Amino acid sequence: MTTMTIAKAINEGLRATLDNNPRTLLMGEDIGALGGVYRVTDGLLAEFGADRVVDTPLAESGIIGTAIGLALRGYLPVCEIQFDGFVFPGFNQITTQLAKMHARSNGSLTVPVVVRIPYGGGIGSIEHHSESPEALFAHTAGLRIITPSNAHDAYWMIRQAVECQDPVIVFEPKRRYWLKGEVNTDSPGASADPFKAHVLREGTDATVVAYGPLVPVALAAADAAAEDGHSIEVIDLRSISPIDFDTVTASAKKTGRLVVAHEAPTFGGIGGEIAARISERAFLSLEAPVIRVGGFHMPYPVAKVEEDYLPDIDRILEALDRSLAY
Amino acid sequence: MGATHLPSTEFDQTAADDQLEAEAEAQLGSPAEPMVQLLAPDGTLGTDPVFSAYADRLDGKKLRGFYADMAKIRRFDVEATALQRQGQLALWVPLTGQEAAQIGSGRASQPQDYIFPTYREHGVALTRNVDLAELLRQFRGVSNGGWNPKDTNFHLYTLVLAAQTPHAVGYAMGIQRDQKLAAAAVAADAAADRPAEPKAAVMVYFGDGASSEGDVHESMVFAASYNAPVVFFCQNNHWAISVPSSVQTRIPLSNRAKGYGFPGIRVDGNDAIAVHAVTEWALEHAREGNGPVLIEAFTYRVGAHTTADDPTKYRESAEETLWRAKDPLDRLEKYLRAQGLADDAYFDQVKADGDELAAYVRKTTYDLETPDIRTAFANTYVEAHPLVAEELAWFEEYSAGFAETPEHSAEPSSPDPDDAATGVAR
Numbered sequence: 001m002t003t004m005t006i007a008k009a010i011n012e013g014l015r016a017t018l019d020n021n022p023r024t025l026l027m028g029e030d031i032g033a034l035g036g037v038y039r040v041t042d043g044l045l046a047e048f049g050a051d052r053v054v055d056t057p058l059a060e061s062g063i064i065g066t067a068i069g070l071a072l073r074g075y076l077p078v079c080e081i082q083f084d085g086f087v088f089p090g091f092n093q094i095t096t097q098l099a100k101m102h103a104r105s106n107g108s109l110t111v112p113v114v115v116r117i118p119y120g121g122g123i124g125s126i127e128h129h130s131e132s133p134e135a136l137f138a139h140t141a142g143l144r145i146i147t148p149s150n151a152h153d154a155y156w157m158i159r160q161a162v163e164c165q166d167p168v169i170v171f172e173p174k175r176r177y178w179l180k181g182e183v184n185t186d187s188p189g190a191s192a193d194p195f196k197a198h199v200l201r202e203g204t205d206a207t208v209v210a211y212g213p214l215v216p217v218a219l220a221a222a223d224a225a226a227e228d229g230h231s232i233e234v235i236d237l238r239s240i241s242p243i244d245f246d247t248v249t250a251s252a253k254k255t256g257r258l259v260v261a262h263e264a265p266t267f268g269g270i271g272g273e274i275a276a277r278i279s280e281r282a283f284l285s286l287e288a289p290v291i292r293v294g295g296f297h298m299p300y301p302v303a304k305v306e307e308d309y310l311p312d313i314d315r316i317l318e319a320l321d322r323s324l325a326y
Numbered sequence: 327m328g329a330t331h332l333p334s335t336e337f338d339q340t341a342a343d344d345q346l347e348a349e350a351e352a353q354l355g356s357p358a359e360p361m362v363q364l365l366a367p368d369g370t371l372g373t374d375p376v377f378s379a380y381a382d383r384l385d386g387k388k389l390r391g392f393y394a395d396m397a398k399i400r401r402f403d404v405e406a407t408a409l410q411r412q413g414q415l416a417l418w419v420p421l422t423g424q425e426a427a428q429i430g431s432g433r434a435s436q437p438q439d440y441i442f443p444t445y446r447e448h449g450v451a452l453t454r455n456v457d458l459a460e461l462l463r464q465f466r467g468v469s470n471g472g473w474n475p476k477d478t479n480f481h482l483y484t485l486v487l488a489a490q491t492p493h494a495v496g497y498a499m500g501i502q503r504d505q506k507l508a509a510a511a512v513a514a515d516a517a518a519d520r521p522a523e524p525k526a527a528v529m530v531y532f533g534d535g536a537s538s539e540g541d542v543h544e545s546m547v548f549a550a551s552y553n554a555p556v557v558f559f560c561q562n563n564h565w566a567i568s569v570p571s572s573v574q575t576r577i578p579l580s581n582r583a584k585g586y587g588f589p590g591i592r593v594d595g596n597d598a599i600a601v602h603a604v605t606e607w608a609l610e611h612a613r614e615g616n617g618p619v620l621i622e623a624f625t626y627r628v629g630a631h632t633t634a635d636d637p638t639k640y641r642e643s644a645e646e647t648l649w650r651a652k653d654p655l656d657r658l659e660k661y662l663r664a665q666g667l668a669d670d671a672y673f674d675q676v677k678a679d680g681d682e683l684a685a686y687v688r689k690t691t692y693d694l695e696t697p698d699i700r701t702a703f704a705n706t707y708v709e710a711h712p713l714v715a716e717e718l719a720w721f722e723e724y725s726a727g728f729a730e731t732p733e734h735s736a737e738p739s740s741p742d743p744d745d746a747a748t749g750v751a752r
Contacts, residue, residue, distance in 0.1 A: 022507070051503060057551055062492050062544030069496020072481075075503065077496075089540075096486045097493070104470040104482055107705040141706050165708035195712075242713045 013158035028080030060090030085128025099142030122175035132264035149215035151181035173213035203233030206257035256287035266294035288326035369660025380603035396425035401680030423628030426654030430601030459690035488539035494530030498554035527612035535566025555612035563627035580622035595625030
């Protein structure tokens with residue numbers, strides 16, 4: 001066990017991947033000498049050279065598109081998109097090409113490309129630097145989407161994403177890059193399946209499902225609720241596509257109440273999908289409607305008011321109060 | 327060839343060039359630019375200081391092969407158009423007029439090269455030994471692909487304009503890396519007496535319409551940045567559905583290569599000999615590690631963009647007449663006859679072969695089986711996916727509700743031997 005930040009854990013995961021497989025390479029803007037704007041790739045250029053850690057021109061479609069070509073040739077590219085809001089020039093390549101190549105070829109071609117996207121708010125930045133577009137990608141069949149919330153997952157998820165034969169998008173919670181945690185680099189343990197949700201805290205009165213940057217918020221809300229005598233179960237979803245509905249359903253049936261929290265706008269978001277599925281699967285066990293907590297239907301607001309936008313402990317507690325009131 | 331004499335648009339002029347360029351100027355409304363042409367519309371063979379040497383490699387057999395390929399693919403095009411009109415295909419994308427651009431370039435590639443087509447490269451597919459009937463799977467709506475690219479190094483058609491251009495550059499970057507890894511392996515094991523892998527390049531096709539897409543720009547930036555062994559082959563057929571190329575570019579498209587720092591060559595796209603020579607040069611250039619090349623094949627889409635299109639709404643028939651006079655098949659036939667390389671018997675045989683191909687394609691199209699949607703469930707992801715499994719299970723249960731019971735069925739039910747093959751794939 002080693003203690004490290006999420007950023008360092010991803011760095012170590014990438015290092016292990018580059019070490020283990022000569023056909024792995026990293027691609028992205030400023031990932032070489034600079035080590036990435038968040039220094040996630042720090043030191044890897046010096047260690048593995050410019051052919052393995054490729055500083056690309058500033059062109060997201062070019063990055064994803066050439067990665068697809070490299071994958072068709074048998075390579076395992078890991079692309080870094082600098083910020084969430086800048087993925088859209090590459091959206092076409094991800095959704096019309098990367099996601100569909102396997103199906104289009106009737107299964108004869110695989111494109112195991114990994115796309116790393118720092119996402120979410122809370123860093124006080126300017127426009128396009130704090131978005132949560134995961135639902136836009138989750139709606140596209142052919143993609144897998146995972147998001148770590150702790151250092152151990154961060155280390156293993158990047159390794160597992162590279163090993164997966166399907167294209168995988170790893171949404172990295174940028175405001176948690178400096179969150180430290182224990183990492184066991186010898187064994188993933190319970191993290192062996194990156195597409196399985198984890199019950200982080202057992203409870204009996206209600207369940208809160210969260211992922212990525214909101215997981216620590218959900219845990220803190222559960223702590224606060226406990227002071228009021230409420231026993232709250234907290235689930236880290238971990239995988240946004242596919243979603244581990246079995247784990248969420250089991251919890252909802254157990255507690256009878258479910259709150260889903262994410263930073264992305266509530267409308268059309270992952271929370272709605274979870275609410276609908278759980279309503280189908282556990283309708284007779286629910287004591288209250290599934291309640292969603294998320295961002296508002298607006299462009300991500302300016303940094304000076306992002307605290308009003310981002311779901312916090314109080315917003316989750318308010319949702320729990322409403323749920324428990326039924 | 328040194329860097330001081332890179333083929334670009336700076337070539338010596340011939341009278342035929344002048345004529346063609348004057349016509350181009352009239353059509354494009356921009357200053358004419360030098361263009362490589364060897365075989366003039368009247369069937370006479372000219373010279374070029376760089377590319378005649380490549381044309382000299384072509385013997386009578388190869389030239390007859392070019393003609394046979396062009397005639398076959400034109401016949402195929404006619405047949406596919408007819409199939410669409412008869413409701414057998416959902417759509418067809420005709421290539422008539424572009425046979426020389428496609429056969430000339432495709433025949434210049436080597437088996438180890440990898441080709442990324444757009445959706446009109448039926449002639450290139452022929453040169454890569456793709457079963458032409460396989461091409462029709464996509465247009466009949468029984469597949470989004472239809473062939474395995476690994477069999478022929480001919481990639482699937484791409485319908486999103488220019489999306490395949492960065493794929494080509496990435497694939498070329500992969501070839502570069504493979505060559506480095508192979509060289510390192512040989513160096514590490516100097517005693518090994520292994521045969522060297524043939525050097526390879528990538529060729530990617532797109533049209534003048536697609537040249538407006540950002541992906542073409544980004545792929546050319548990447549190709550230049552990494553000196554990737556890729557040949558960009560732009561078929562300028564003058565029309566992006568109804569928008570003329572003059573709206574999309576103020577300069578010959580080949581000139582854009584200068585901005586990226588690699589050679590750009592405009593070639594008469596209706597001259598199979600010149601197209602072959604230029605492409606052979608470009609692929610050699612790329613394979614030898616000298617980086618990318620852009621070829622603009624100046625040609626014309628004689629027919630509609632697709633069978634859903636009506637070119638009479640946006641262009642004059644006189645323009646089509648002008649280009650029909652530069653027909654790629656006619657001019658090569660004139661040359662073959664004048665040189666005594668082919669006679670009536672040869673051309674009769676080519677026609678018979680074309681009819682045979684058309685009959686084969688027609689029959690094969692009728693026989694294409696509608697796939698089971700379970701194959702789509704199976705091919706969405708490589709690895710097991712719980713949502714797909716859940717929805718497939720629902721579909722199976724739902725479908726089972728429609729199964730005819732023996733008392734309601736006119737025919738006694740019997741087990742379908744294909745059920746095992748089409749059942750749950752994973």
